[in-house]
Amino acid sequence: MVSKRDIKILTELLDLSDVKVISHSLHAEIGIILQTESKKSYSTCPKCGTISHKLHQNHRHIIKDLPFGEKSVYLEINRRQFKCEKCRKPFSEDLDFVRKKRTYTKRLAHQIIQEVLENDIHTIASKEIVTTEEIERMLKDASEELLDSKPLNLKRLGIDEIAVIKGKGNYCAVLVDLDTSKLLVILSDRTQDIIKKTLVGWGTEVLEQIEEVSIDLWKGYKTLVTELMPKAQVVADRFHVMVQINKELDTQRKQEKRNVEQLIKKAKTSSKKAEYEKTLAGINKSKYVLLKNESDLNEEQKTKLIQVKKVSSILKVMHEFKEKIRTIFNKTNNWYTEVFKLGIGTSIAKQYFPNSNNTVIRWFDEIIAYFDNRTNSGRVEGINNKLKLIKRSAYGFRNFENFRVRCLLSWHFNC
Incomplete structure (x- = not known):
């Protein structure tokens, strides 16, 4: 038999408003089962709001609760059914701690x-x-x-x-x-x-x-x-603009590499082949240093960037143009003049970044809208x-x- 003291302790440990423990049992392979009851003897009709004390029937079932240590805890609850004296229809009480039809x-x-x-x-x-x-x-x-x-x-x-x-x-x-x-x-x-x-x-x-x-x-x-x-x-996202510029830069890097590889295969003298191999060595493994922000490069990467620019004048021009555009987005205050100077209409943009140049022309109003509040x-x-x-x-x-x-x-x- 469970003592009143045990009931009080278990009720306090359960810590559910208006709910009391009336008995408990421990099953080795299942866990702790607490039989509970509501402290209230009434419920409110969800249709008309009338308080009813007239119990119609009991509906007992078991639900899972927070475990106690390594022990699973189950509550045997009673979702009582009352009969509304005004509506003359039965209704199930609403329990704050468990949703209806949930286990x-x-x-x-x-x-x-x-x-x-x-x-x-x-x-x-x-x-x-x-x-x-x-x-x-x-x-x-x-x-x-x-x-x-x-x-x-x-x-x-x-x-x-x-x-x-x-x-x-x-x-x-x-x-x-x-x-x-x-x-x-x-x-x-x-x-x-x-x-x-x-x-x-x-x-x-x-x-x-x-x-x-x-x-x-x-x-x-x-x-x-x-x-x-x-x-x-409408603000065109600056990062997507830079993604397109970087894409064209990387496409050119790949093309430069393929061109040099073809020249190596066709080289008729050892001196020419050595010259082309030196160029290829400079271009190899240069994707990261060309596409990453130059200010974020470490010393080894900066050295590699210098090597790339030395062996490829095209990649040098394209990389420097990319960095200038990035600087406009990041730092410039007098952006209006700089956008026209380095954006649309420049020979570099048209020659080396044709897709990006066309994008800037189509989205010019949305791109410069970025500078109002630098929204991205x-x-x-x-x-x-x-x-x-x-x-x-x-x-x-x-x-x-x-x-x-x-x-x-x-x-x-x-x-």
């Missing part, structure tokens, strides 16, 4: 979600406290309030994408609050229709308060912003990197919806 307490779900956000579903499920299916249900329950939520005080929006499966051409759209560095939405695709549906769902009140939108160099994003956010300034998608890229880490551990998620929920909770779950 675990809310606090256990909260702890499991925290652990999943730091690991993955399979790792947590392997502890055998809850099953994989229960974890997925916990995540969906926690994300319900996110489905209909709208951004608050959104002023600067970032739109980008991330590959769902690398190399497969499948991308999902990512919408980010640039001021709070929070993921707002992750969508299963990046089509205009899907993104538009989400933006329209936010309502004109949210869309009209957006002042800037940072996008990559895709016309579809620009069209959406122009159509739905008339007060917002750097924070979006940071979020994308975290999403990639989540994706690597997403083998515990059976579909995109579970992955989406996992991503949103990483930024919005109230720990």
Whole structure:
């Protein structure tokens, strides 16, 4: 027989509002089972709000709770059914600590979600406290309030994408609050229709308060912003501009290398072959030093850069032009003159960076918009990197919806 003192201690340890322990049992292969009852003798009708004391019937079942040390803890609860004296219909009481039709307490779900956000579903499920299916249900329950939520005080929006499966051409759209560095939405695709549906769902009140939108160099994003956010300034992300410039620089590096290799094969004299091999040695393993910011190079890398420039005048000119453009984005205050001087219309840009030059011409207004507030998608890229880490551990998620929920909770779950 359980003493009153034991009951009081167990009730205090359980620490659930308006719930008392009436008995307990310990099973070697199962854990601790606590039989509980509500301290209240009444419940409130969810339809009319009438308080009812008329008990209709008992519904006892067992749910999982937070473990005690290494022991699993189960609660035998009684979700009583009352009969409303006004509606004349029965109703089940609402228990604050467990959702209806769930086999675990809310606090256990909260702890499991925290652990999943730091690991993955399979790792947590392997502890055998809850099953994989229960974890997925916990995540969906926690994300319900996110489905209909709208951004608050959104002023600067970032739109980008991330590959769902690398190399497969499948991308999902990512919408980010640039001021709070929070993921707002992750969508299963990046089509205009899907993104538009989400933006329209936010309502004109949210869309009209957006002042800037940072996008990559895709016309579809620009069209959406122009159509739905008339007060917002479109900003072409500076990093995507530099990515295109670097791509052309690296393409030229590869071409230079192939050209020299061909010359070595065709060399008719040993002196010529040695000369070409020296040039090839200078170009080899130069990708990193050419594409990385020159200010971030160490001494060994700076020496390699000098060697590359010495053997290839084309790569020298292209690298120096790339660095000048980067300096404009990073440091210049008198950007207007410099953009015209080094951007569109220059012989270097037209000759060595034809694709980038055409891009600058097409997106000139959006590119120079960056300099107003220096808005860029750097924070979006940071979020994308975290999403990639989540994706690597997403083998515990059976579909995109579970992955989406996992991503949103990483930024919005109230720990």
